[in-house]
Amino acid sequence: MKFLITTTLLLCTITDSFAQDAKTILDKVDKNMFSITKIIESDMVIYGRRNTRTVTSKGYSEGTDKSFTEYLAPEREKGTKMLKLEDRLWIYSPSTDRTIQLSGHMLRQSVMGSDLSYEDMMEDRKLTEMYDAKVIGEEVIDGRNTWILELTAIVDDAAYHGRKIWIDTQRYIPLQEELFAKSGQLLKKTVLTDVVKIEGRWYPRKVNYKDMLKDGKGTDFIIKDIQFDAKIPEYIFSKAALKQ
Amino acid sequence: MEEKIISIEKLVKRFPVGKTEFVALNNLSASFVRGEFAGLVGPSGSGKTTLLNIIGSLDTPSEGEVHVLDKSISLLSHKQSAKLRNRHIGFIFQTYNLLPVYTVYENVEFALLLQKLSGPERKKAVMDALEWVGLTDKIKSKPSMLSGGECQRVAIARSMVKRPEIVLADEPTANLDSKNSHHILQTMKKLNRELKTTFIFATHDEKVMQYLDRIISLEDGKVVKDELIKNSKNQ
Amino acid sequence: MLAIKLAFKNLLGAGLRTWLNVTVLSFAFVLMIFYNGMIDGWNRQSRKDTQAWETGEGQFWQPEYDRYDPYTIQDSHGAMSEEIQSEIAKKNLVPVLIAQATAYPQGRMQGVTLKGIDPDQTILKLPTKALSKTNDSDYAMIGKRMATSLKMDVGDRLLIRWRDKNGTFDAREIEIISVFKCDVPSVDKGQIFLRLEVLQEMMGMENEATLLVAGENFKHRDFKNWVFRDQDFLLADMDKIIQAKKAGGTIIQALLLIIALIAIFDTQVLSIFRRQKEIGTYIALGLTRSQLVGIFTVEGGAHSILAALLGAVYGIPLFLWINKVGISMNYTQGMDIDLPIGEAIYPYYSLQLITISIILVVISATIVSYLPARKISKMKPTDALRGKLQ
Numbered sequence: 001m002k003f004l005i006t007t008t009l010l011l012c013t014i015t016d017s018f019a020q021d022a023k024t025i026l027d028k029v030d031k032n033m034f035s036i037t038k039i040i041e042s043d044m045v046i047y048g049r050r051n052t053r054t055v056t057s058k059g060y061s062e063g064t065d066k067s068f069t070e071y072l073a074p075e076r077e078k079g080t081k082m083l084k085l086e087d088r089l090w091i092y093s094p095s096t097d098r099t100i101q102l103s104g105h106m107l108r109q110s111v112m113g114s115d116l117s118y119e120d121m122m123e124d125r126k127l128t129e130m131y132d133a134k135v136i137g138e139e140v141i142d143g144r145n146t147w148i149l150e151l152t153a154i155v156d157d158a159a160y161h162g163r164k165i166w167i168d169t170q171r172y173i174p175l176q177e178e179l180f181a182k183s184g185q186l187l188k189k190t191v192l193t194d195v196v197k198i199e200g201r202w203y204p205r206k207v208n209y210k211d212m213l214k215d216g217k218g219t220d221f222i223i224k225d226i227q228f229d230a231k232i233p234e235y236i237f238s239k240a241a242l243k244q
Numbered sequence: 245m246e247e248k249i250i251s252i253e254k255l256v257k258r259f260p261v262g263k264t265e266f267v268a269l270n271n272l273s274a275s276f277v278r279g280e281f282a283g284l285v286g287p288s289g290s291g292k293t294t295l296l297n298i299i300g301s302l303d304t305p306s307e308g309e310v311h312v313l314d315k316s317i318s319l320l321s322h323k324q325s326a327k328l329r330n331r332h333i334g335f336i337f338q339t340y341n342l343l344p345v346y347t348v349y350e351n352v353e354f355a356l357l358l359q360k361l362s363g364p365e366r367k368k369a370v371m372d373a374l375e376w377v378g379l380t381d382k383i384k385s386k387p388s389m390l391s392g393g394e395c396q397r398v399a400i401a402r403s404m405v406k407r408p409e410i411v412l413a414d415e416p417t418a419n420l421d422s423k424n425s426h427h428i429l430q431t432m433k434k435l436n437r438e439l440k441t442t443f444i445f446a447t448h449d450e451k452v453m454q455y456l457d458r459i460i461s462l463e464d465g466k467v468v469k470d471e472l473i474k475n476s477k478n479q
Numbered sequence: 480m481l482a483i484k485l486a487f488k489n490l491l492g493a494g495l496r497t498w499l500n501v502t503v504l505s506f507a508f509v510l511m512i513f514y515n516g517m518i519d520g521w522n523r524q525s526r527k528d529t530q531a532w533e534t535g536e537g538q539f540w541q542p543e544y545d546r547y548d549p550y551t552i553q554d555s556h557g558a559m560s561e562e563i564q565s566e567i568a569k570k571n572l573v574p575v576l577i578a579q580a581t582a583y584p585q586g587r588m589q590g591v592t593l594k595g596i597d598p599d600q601t602i603l604k605l606p607t608k609a610l611s612k613t614n615d616s617d618y619a620m621i622g623k624r625m626a627t628s629l630k631m632d633v634g635d636r637l638l639i640r641w642r643d644k645n646g647t648f649d650a651r652e653i654e655i656i657s658v659f660k661c662d663v664p665s666v667d668k669g670q671i672f673l674r675l676e677v678l679q680e681m682m683g684m685e686n687e688a689t690l691l692v693a694g695e696n697f698k699h700r701d702f703k704n705w706v707f708r709d710q711d712f713l714l715a716d717m718d719k720i721i722q723a724k725k726a727g728g729t730i731i732q733a734l735l736l737i738i739a740l741i742a743i744f745d746t747q748v749l750s751i752f753r754r755q756k757e758i759g760t761y762i763a764l765g766l767t768r769s770q771l772v773g774i775f776t777v778e779g780g781a782h783s784i785l786a787a788l789l790g791a792v793y794g795i796p797l798f799l800w801i802n803k804v805g806i807s808m809n810y811t812q813g814m815d816i817d818l819p820i821g822e823a824i825y826p827y828y829s830l831q832l833i834t835i836s837i838i839l840v841v842i843s844a845t846i847v848s849y850l851p852a853r854k855i856s857k858m859k860p861t862d863a864l865r866g867k868l869q
Contacts, residue, residue, distance in 0.1 A: 106550075153647070156645040156647070157645040157646050157647065158647055159642070159646055159647060159648055160647070160648055161647055161648070161649075179648075181640065181647075181648045181649045181650040182643070182647055182648070182649040183649055183650055183651055185638075185640075185649075185650035185651070187640065187648055187650060211588070213581075213583040213586075213588070213638055213640060213650065214583060214586055214587070214588045215585075215586030215587070216586075297860075297861050300763065302759075302762065302763060302860040302861050302864070303859075303860070303861050322767055322768060322769075323767050326762070326765050326766060326767040326770075327765065328765075329762075329763060329764065329765040330764065330765020330766075331765070335760075335763040335764075337760075337864070339756070341756060341757075341759070341760040341763075341864070343757060343760065344492065344757075345488050345489055345491070345492025345493070346488065346492075350488075354764060355764050355765070358764075358765055358766065402764075
């Protein structure tokens with residue numbers, strides 16, 4: 001699910017009239033990557049100081065509002081399920097056989113020890129509502145030409161005051177993103193790689209998400225299998241599904 | 245004119261021995277008057293000590309009546325019998341039974357501590373008693389530092405210090421040599437005369453018998469002979 | 480009176496055996512007083528230090544604030560009214576703003592608490608003056624424990640990241656300008672002190688604070704939207720921990736006491752068996768059996784009086800000496816103890832502590848003396864005189 005959210009975060013449509021170029025670019029990105037539903041099986045690789053953990057999960061999503069994730073491995077996390085409906089998040093833990101709704105400070109906690117917080121996954125306001133975007137240059141990354149988009153917060157309560165996004169000029173997919181503090185300090189960086197064509201779309205199979213203030217290699221999300229616009233039964237996005 | 249201070253009527257004392265009973269005193273009757281210097285004699289097991297114990301209210305009759313100073317021994321409570329012993333009866337034992345951690349003075353004084361006496365009164369009584377037995381120079385000694393004869397003299401002083409009506413002496417000379425025996429017997433005889441204290445001995449010592457003016461012979465818990473004696477040493 | 484006199488006579492007369500019992504009992508006694516005195520001394524010291532460094536004469540808290548729930552900090556800030564401002568100006572109150580942040584020492588990630596405080600405050604012992612040396616907003620002060628856990632020293636720079644009142648991330652590098660030494664871990668561990676206005680600016684919380692610490696001259700009154708927390712409330716948990724430590728020590732004390740009591744019990748049983756003849760003699764001399772039970776009980780119980788005296792003989796000089804030099808707690812410096820602990824503890828012996836200890840020892844010694852002494856009341860005097868009892 002993290003994969004879903006991280007990518008959708010980057011794909012919010014921009015409607016700002018002062019940044020026609022940026023808007024056009026992001027619109028195309030959106031068109032390329034958007035699908036009504038997705039079913040993704042992925043590995044989350046968490047690089048720790050001493051060891052590396054891999055968490056496997058299967059996620060179902062519909063638009064940006066609804067998603068459901070079930071963890072498959074390791075044994076300790078197996079059977080844990082997560083449901084997001086708009087701005088609410090529930091977690092079911094099989095060891096306690098309880099469903100809890102995460103709220104407030106709990107959303108700031110890390111997801112399974114990764115570099116990503118629940119809150120990072122929850123943000124689903126459109127970037128254009130929160131940021132002023134403009135193209136500030138071009139760069140070649142891994143042999144691909146990209147535009148560099150700079151986003152500056154126009155609301156008070158954006159978690160990150162500034163963002164920079166690198167977008168492939170031919171395939172219209174994001175390849176890299178940086179998140180900045182108010183002071184301009186680089187806080188986090190996302191790198192998207194292994195871009196392949198799946199069902200006629202270009203899609204990055206690997207995303208690395210890293211807290212830049214901390215040592216380490218961050219957290220990788222690797223797609224093992226993805227289906228676009230598959231039929232997902234409605235009951236999947238209900239609290240009842242958590243306990244099954 | 246002779247005041248009867250002890251009277252014993254048809255006294256029976258039985259002790260359980262295993263499943264049966266041993267009859268220590270068998271239907272014994274006797275009486276004593278004030279100022280007697282009497283002895284219970286007889287072989288071991290004849291009931292001498294048992295009789296002394298009952299007179300001293302250390303034990304109670306199985307049957308019969310024992311009156312000491314007009315008090316029935318069988319009817320006394322613990323407290324009353326303790327009071328009787330404390331005020332009116334002195335004991336002298338074969339083994340002296342001095343309290344080892346006390347000095348001579350304290351051993352003698354002990355008997356008076358239970359009585360309401362002022363300090364100076366008590367002191368005078370103790371010193372008088374020690375003077376009777378001739379031990380005023382040893383008041384600070386502990387019993388372990390004294391000879392057997394001296395110990396028994398302390399015991400006599402202890403029994404006499406409260407000026408009891410009756411002194412019960414159980415084989416007082418058994419552990420003493422002849423010289424010491426005569427010495428303490430003379431002391432007791434002297435106190436008997438001067439203070440009119442009644443002495444009753446349990447003994448089979450010939451030396452003691454020389455001083456007695458009455459000998460009651462016991463056998464199997466019965467009085468077999470009760471005679472008044474006139475001899476050189478009891479005058 | 481007679482019984483007491485006799486008891487001591489007999490006890491002292493018994494010599495070595497008595498002194499062995501008395502010595503063991505006096506150890507129990509001295510240890511009991513010492514241990515509790517140490518804990519009490521520690522407690523007093525802790526309370527005093529905590530008060531001086533942290534709690535002052537009580538605090539006003541924002542209603543949501545809970546010091547044990549860091550998640551309440553986010554919402555625990557409020558504006559200071561003019562009334563409060565004037566008390567602050569008179570140095571009767573010192574405002575503290577608290578915020579949560581993440582520090583990144585040497586590329587590690589560590590949760591920290593930021594505390595904004597007026598550098599010119601005089602209410603708390605915190606050496607906040609260090610923060611007033613410069614107007615530069617990037618200076619911070621930390622305690623020694625924090626310095627150790629961050630592996631930082633004066634002059635080192637530390638990157639911190641926090642979220643302002645709107646939740647927007649911000650990050651900044653600060654320089655450690657001073658490291659203070661403090662016996663109270665709760666004002667040190669995990670905390671970074673900044674100037675109040677710096678933290679207010681960082682958080683976007685101008686003129687706001689999380690709590691107000693009252694000083695000695697503060698005349699108590701209530702402020703709207705602030706909850707007063709008194710000393711008892713602020714120190715309650717510390718008291719609880721110290722009480723728990725006290726309870727832990729009772730096991731050793733109880734063990735030693737029990738050994739001493741068993742020795743007394745044993746002595747009593749033996750003494751009653753061996754002194755039958757003496758008991759018989761006492762009865763012949765006119766003591767009642769209950770008087771005798773009393774004498775023997777007092778005799779056994781008097782072990783405790785001798786123990787108290789003996790304990791006093793070596794205990795008082797020992798305690799006086801310890802109170803002069805203190806009990807060195809240097810070995811705890813590197814340890815992770817959550818209670819304020821100085822370099823040395825000075826035990827405090829209250830009259831109450833000593834009285835309770837004496838009463839406890841005397842009563843327990845008397846009880847164990849009484850139990851075997853009861854046997855006397857069942858003795859037949861004639862058998863006792865002959866030494867015939869089993």
